[in-house]
Amino acid sequence: MDAFPGPNAREWVAFHGENAAPSEYSHEFVWDITREADGPFVTDVDGNVLLDFTCHIGAAPLGYNNEKITSKLREFDLVEPMKIAGQDMYFGAGPTPEESSVPGSSHLMDKLVEVSSRYGMDTVFLSNSGAEAIENAMKITHDHRAPAKYGYAFAGSFHGRTLGTLSLTKSKEVYTRHYPQIDGIETVQFCADRACDPDSCDCGFFAGEGSQLRNALAPEGGHVNPEEVAFIALEPIQGVGGYRFPSDEFMAEVGAVSDEYDIPLVVDEIQSGVGRTGEIWASDHYPIEPDVISAAKALRVGATISRSDIFPTEKNRLGSTFGGGDLLGSMMGAFTLEAIEEYDLLENATTRGEQAKELLADDAPDYVEDVRGKGLMLAIEFDTHERRNAVVEASLRRGLLTLGCGTKTIRLLPPLDSSAREIELGVGIFCDAIEAVGTNTTAA
Numbered sequence: 001m002d003a004f005p006g007p008n009a010r011e012w013v014a015f016h017g018e019n020a021a022p023s024e025y026s027h028e029f030v031w032d033i034t035r036e037a038d039g040p041f042v043t044d045v046d047g048n049v050l051l052d053f054t055c056h057i058g059a060a061p062l063g064y065n066n067e068k069i070t071s072k073l074r075e076f077d078l079v080e081p082m083k084i085a086g087q088d089m090y091f092g093a094g095p096t097p098e099e100s101s102v103p104g105s106s107h108l109m110d111k112l113v114e115v116s117s118r119y120g121m122d123t124v125f126l127s128n129s130g131a132e133a134i135e136n137a138m139k140i141t142h143d144h145r146a147p148a149k150y151g152y153a154f155a156g157s158f159h160g161r162t163l164g165t166l167s168l169t170k171s172k173e174v175y176t177r178h179y180p181q182i183d184g185i186e187t188v189q190f191c192a193d194r195a196c197d198p199d200s201c202d203c204g205f206f207a208g209e210g211s212q213l214r215n216a217l218a219p220e221g222g223h224v225n226p227e228e229v230a231f232i233a234l235e236p237i238q239g240v241g242g243y244r245f246p247s248d249e250f251m252a253e254v255g256a257v258s259d260e261y262d263i264p265l266v267v268d269e270i271q272s273g274v275g276r277t278g279e280i281w282a283s284d285h286y287p288i289e290p291d292v293i294s295a296a297k298a299l300r301v302g303a304t305i306s307r308s309d310i311f312p313t314e315k316n317r318l319g320s321t322f323g324g325g326d327l328l329g330s331m332m333g334a335f336t337l338e339a340i341e342e343y344d345l346l347e348n349a350t351t352r353g354e355q356a357k358e359l360l361a362d363d364a365p366d367y368v369e370d371v372r373g374k375g376l377m378l379a380i381e382f383d384t385h386e387r388r389n390a391v392v393e394a395s396l397r398r399g400l401l402t403l404g405c406g407t408k409t410i411r412l413l414p415p416l417d418s419s420a421r422e423i424e425l426g427v428g429i430f431c432d433a434i435e436a437v438g439t440n441t442t443a444a
Helices: 008-017 067-073 105-115 130-144 246-259 327-342 344-361 386-399 420-437
Strands: 042-043 051-053 123-127 150-154 185-188 229-234 265-268 291-294 302-308 368-374 377-382 404-406 409-412
Touching: 042 130, 042 377, 051 420, 067 327, 105 123, 105 327, 130 265, 130 291, 130 302, 130 368, 185 291, 229 246, 327 344, 344 368, 344 377, 344 420, 377 386, 386 404, 386 409, 386 420
Parallel strands: 150 185, 150 229, 229 265, 265 291
Antiparallel strands: 042 051, 123 302, 291 302, 368 377, 377 409, 404 409
């Protein structure tokens, strides 16, 4: 393509910037929502067609205009308001749930309980976003463990940008600087060495006869009464922090501490959940038993999923007048879960993910330090921050959308139903960008 971004995109960016607060725009690609989009392919306001391997950071898990979703949406003759007044209101579409013409929030919650049943989960609270899903996880565990005053989070974590979730976010100083924090949040290392065990650990998580997490507790010689710990909050795979995949030994220790001291384990599946890793939940890959799952993005709504004995029973303890009742969002979430099951997309994500890793690893230059992933949650780590940014830019100029994470890693998130040809095409463009950058740190 010629100069990128094109003249129309530059005009849109300038217009947007006249009133918008500064935010984290990763590149100046401007979607044209009136133009063609299909699967991983999108069109910008200058008519350029690009391959999107970001899936809106996982929020469009099946790409664009996917017939697995749109064919079902076309069946409905919906009336306003599409936005029903939240979790605090009931609504239906027909005489009974079984006869409903529209799958709404009640059906979505029923499906979420079904896909989380291996953990004994039977209760859901819907909200607007992933940050709200985490906030509600913090609230219900504090209520369940009252009068708890501690919570545990992991270095490198990202759980949201609200004041509550920022207290758990430990990835970048720019997210948290000068903002107030919730008292009692303790931070321990996230062991990102996929082969780590107590004998080989060099990050400091495994220490002495136990771990940082275990050794902080009073029965293990620390100062924290485990009965006063409301939760351990964990991304099974860290997202913003750099697509960091933990070892089984690390996860087993976190799960063991949670089980032994009955501390609720809250897993943040906002980016890693809903089939992204080849399992419905990334937690399914690891030796842990979550007590609370927080999900969003691919669901189109926020969801806090747990057991009825952890959720408060008192009315008004939780509530949301304008959240979690988005009819269209609930339908999309329900249809996405149905499509994953109906079209074996967990298996496809696993197969296509292995294909992508093999293609990426073949003849990778020395400055590619690591290729890792589960399913279609893929990461390529470079030797420097500058080279990573140059590859993002070079990919964009060749028609491929990618996103950075951590300090020197690029994440790839193709749609869950990507074909072998789409993976080959996208990875080919990406590898061409890597080669073009070469040993330089500027995009070519």
